[in-house]
Amino acid sequence: MIVLGIESTAHTLGIGVVNEEGRILADCKSVYVPEVGGIHPREAAEHHQKQLHVVLQDVFSETGVSLTEVKGIAYAQGPGLPPALRIGAVMARTLAKSLGVPLLGVNHCVAHIEQARYFCKAEKPLVVYLSGGNTQITMLEARRYRIFGETLDIALGNMLDVFARAANLTHPGGPKIEQLAKQAKGEYQELPYTVKGMDLAFSGLLTAAKRLLTNGSPLETICYSLQETSFAMVAEVVERALAHTGREEVIVTGGVAANARLREMLALVAEEQSAKFASVPPKYAGDNGSMIAYNGLLMLHAKTTTPLSKSKVRPKWRLDQIDIPWGE
Amino acid sequence: MPKLIAKGAEASLFLEDWYGYPVVRKHRIQKPYRIPQLDLKIRGERTIREARSLSSARRAGVATPIIFHVNPDTATIHMEFISGPRVKEQLPTLSEKDRRRLFKKIGKAVARLHKHQLTHGDLTTSNLLLPSQDIVYFIDFGLATMTQNTEDFGTDLHLLRQALRSTHYSHWETCYTAFEQGYKSSYGKDASAVFRKVRAIESRGRYISERIR
Numbered sequence A: 001m002i003v004l005g006i007e008s009t010a011h012t013l014g015i016g017v018v019n020e021e022g023r024i025l026a027d028c029k030s031v032y033v034p035e036v037g038g039i040h041p042r043e044a045a046e047h048h049q050k051q052l053h054v055v056l057q058d059v060f061s062e063t064g065v066s067l068t069e070v071k072g073i074a075y076a077q078g079p080g081l082p083p084a085l086r087i088g089a090v091m092a093r094t095l096a097k098s099l100g101v102p103l104l105g106v107n108h109c110v111a112h113i114e115q116a117r118y119f120c121k122a123e124k125p126l127v128v129y130l131s132g133g134n135t136q137i138t139m140l141e142a143r144r145y146r147i148f149g150e151t152l153d154i155a156l157g158n159m160l161d162v163f164a165r166a167a168n169l170t171h172p173g174g175p176k177i178e179q180l181a182k183q184a185k186g187e188y189q190e191l192p193y194t195v196k197g198m199d200l201a202f203s204g205l206l207t208a209a210k211r212l213l214t215n216g217s218p219l220e221t222i223c224y225s226l227q228e229t230s231f232a233m234v235a236e237v238v239e240r241a242l243a244h245t246g247r248e249e250v251i252v253t254g255g256v257a258a259n260a261r262l263r264e265m266l267a268l269v270a271e272e273q274s275a276k277f278a279s280v281p282p283k284y285a286g287d288n289g290s291m292i293a294y295n296g297l298l299m300l301h302a303k304t305t306t307p308l309s310k311s312k313v314r315p316k317w318r319l320d321q322i323d324i325p326w327g328e
Numbered sequence B: 001m002p003k004l005i006a007k008g009a010e011a012s013l014f015l016e017d018w019y020g021y022p023v024v025r026k027h028r029i030q031k032p033y034r035i036p037q038l039d040l041k042i043r044g045e046r047t048i049r050e051a052r053s054l055s056s057a058r059r060a061g062v063a064t065p066i067i068f069h070v071n072p073d074t075a076t077i078h079m080e081f082i083s084g085p086r087v088k089e090q091l092p093t094l095s096e097k098d099r100r101r102l103f104k105k106i107g108k109a110v111a112r113l114h115k116h117q118l119t120h121g122d123l124t125t126s127n128l129l130l131p132s133q134d135i136v137y138f139i140d141f142g143l144a145t146m147t148q149n150t151e152d153f154g155t156d157l158h159l160l161r162q163a164l165r166s167t168h169y170s171h172w173e174t175c176y177t178a179f180e181q182g183y184k185s186s187y188g189k190d191a192s193a194v195f196r197k198v199r200a201i202e203s204r205g206r207y208i209s210e211r212i213r
Helices: A041-063 A082-099 A108-120 A156-166 A173-182 A203-214 A219-245 A260-272 A289-301 B036-059 B087-093 B096-115 B150-167 B172-187 B191-203
Strands: A002-007 A012-019 A024-031 A070-078 A103-107 A126-130 A135-141 A144-150 A249-253 A276-279 B003-007 B011-018 B021-028 B067-071 B076-080 B128-132 B135-138
Touching: A002 A082, A002 A108, A002 A289, A012 A041, A012 A289, A024 A041, A024 A289, A041 A082, A070 A082, A070 A108, A070 A289, A082 A103, A103 A108, A103 A289, A108 A126, A108 A144, A108 A249, A108 A276, A108 A289, A126 A219, A135 A219, A144 A219, A144 B150, A156 A173, A156 A203, A156 A219, A173 A219, A173 A260, A203 A219, A219 A260, A219 B036, A219 B150, A249 A260, A260 A276, B021 B036, B036 B067, B036 B076, B087 B096, B087 B128, B096 B135, B096 B150, B096 B172, B150 B172, B150 B191, B172 B191
Parallel strands: A002 A070, A070 A103, A126 A249, A249 A276
Antiparallel strands: A002 A012, A012 A024, A126 A135, A135 A144, B003 B011, B011 B021, B021 B076, B067 B076, B128 B135
């Protein structure tokens, strides 16, 4: 028995397959890269539409499994860009209907977190979810992800992406900022540090960093300062959340989790609070189809399938709105 | 020998003797995860901020520990030792009526802070102590600000609301409603502007479908 999952919330069109234990059998993707500027929702959708059959072919040639073994079709129902989401949803409905298997509408955020919990073998962790669209400190408690802290404006990954574009770094900007920061030799320029309880804000930091750029500060120095400041903010709220909740495990997931400096900082935070630390493998930090498939598997086990009438995409589907049947 | 009584996110608390008086030494310890430039600045600033705000809050009529000594260079504050459970642990043991009474009281106290242009900056049930049934002590003023901006008051309320929703999800609505009642009774009619701000702040968040006008 296998479950197939389709991810199409933003840049990435990903299709993955997991077996009944949750092991990944295939994880294929095609990523839309805008020619200029940020993501254009319609262009992303066009990209996904054109690439769907190519990626699906890859999945089957990679796994050698046949469609007849598929016992559920999972897709990212939200949150995300509506045109991009719809491509995955249409594909999922079509496949589910033609194969006669259940449709599984997955929340993209829950999928990131559940995949991280699977890899980290974490029972009751404090979850740090940092990506282009999300910045949340959350914990599963009584069938729901409870949000302890989050961004009050833009997401951490979004802040890094926008800065990278302003600095003419090509997509994806995060890894390039990380590389440049390493070459900075410790010169630090002060930037706004905004922490409100367990919440964060990044827009002031972004504006200030862009100003340094126009003032002609060396790019390496700005990248270093930007990373050190924003990651220290995250580290601080994570430590506060750990002290407040008393949880003994911390895990990190989302695209920004691929950053080694961030992981290093969070590991030190965990140590300060005598907690264990684990990160999702960098390969699976970003958006991928296998996380959707895995979440679909959990839903299938919990018997929470998505009827066709409720399969409409949900572009603003918040993490804390979802009942998690496997969260006791 | 100083005794470590608590290790918070930012600081370690030691129980010490101050000329025959039991005091807490709050030491903002160095954090290995952030670079020294940032670390020094944050610890020094927060120490001064906390000392100032603890005494401002007290002058505003909100119970806070008395300060004995402040040293921004070592990032330490000696303050009165308040013995009592945190609201965080106490809340689940209270009856519905007592919970309401408590949060009305907390609401009144926060309004008093705000009327004196002071925000707490980290209102969670971990930062409220209950040495007796009748008095709530406010601690941890490291993120406090002196402000006249409704946005900052709204942020204070949003933080408490979020902390209640996440930590005390079974009781959060009762507690927050009582808090608002208490807040309004002390802050006056302008309280509704602050409540509106809370909704505005939350609607700016990610994936909020309900925008307010």
